[in-house]
Amino acid sequence: MVARVYAWLDRRLGLTTIYSTTLDRKVPKVNWAFTLGSATLFLAVMQGVTGIFLTVYYVPHPEQAYDSVNYIMNEVAFGWLIRGVHHWGATLMVVTVFLHMLRTFFYGSYKYPREITWMTGVFLLLVTLGMGFTGYLLPWNQRAYWATTVGTSIAGTVPLVGPLVERILRGGEGLSALTLARFFSAHIWMLPVTLLALVGIHLYLVVRLGISHIPREGE
């Protein structure tokens, strides 16, 4: 029965082909450092799921953001767990992204024909940092507030365009409800959608080109 249902679906969807090209593809003999990309992908999915769950209760309003986070932490069943995973997952993801990049760099895996994989990877690094930066403000506590004050001020030190960039990031002169709302929008819509598109290209290229082997002496 199961086999017949599978066969019916497979003829229409090509499931076996998808499986064999993505998961059954040939890989060179590599080491554990080559699992960092998958680890990052896993964390990204985890962040997406826990993040969606957090939006069930979180409100991006200066008067309610802190209270709603408190509510998640202290009153909702398993709220502490969901937010905890999101919080620590974010930190861990930045770590795995960096290690993944270092591995790619030191094994020279960014070379022909994988330059575009590397480039999308660089943008993925930036988007990941952007996720961390925008997410940091959302609890709207003292640390979040001042960290964002400092972070946006740093953007303001760029020659010529700095002050304008700072104002755009903040949605005006200082931190306000506008800052919170636009950071929220960036955190749950703009950056994740960008991330999704880039991950799509990144993974397509990994499957299409295969992964590189560990360089041998003299290469």
Next chain:
Amino acid sequence: MAGAEETGGLSRRKFVTGMLAVLGGTITAVIGLPAVGYLVAPALKRSPTDVWVPLGPVESIPIDQPTLFTFSRAERIGWETTATSYGMYVLRSPDERYRVLSNVCTHLACRVVWKDDPQDYTCPCHDGHFAKDGHVLSGPPPRPLQAVEHKVEEGILYVHLVEA
């Protein structure tokens, strides 16, 4: 390699598949149950109410004319205080008897309004009509308007607000 199958033992492939199923099931439960709990938690929280609410002195209530009394109660829901409003129609008969009807339509909970012409309670949502004593005249409502327990003490009319 073929040894296990021939002797009726567990093949390595079967063992790994079984372990993966057990592990997968455990992980799904460990992640799934908290996720469901997280989503439904506020819905399971109940705030039982059992209070007598004073509506006002009886002498000010017109005789034989359904009169709407409203009041609201504040409650902390989530991280915010939310006010819930209630409406009750009071009918005072000439012999000093009272009939208190909730203004919540028994169809799908819209609020009914007393109309002097044609002397009935009209529900604006699906055109339900109730008579002065609350029974259904026409439209989709399945039950008469809910009668509310009440009492008069020292000239003040009280209603009994009960919520499970």
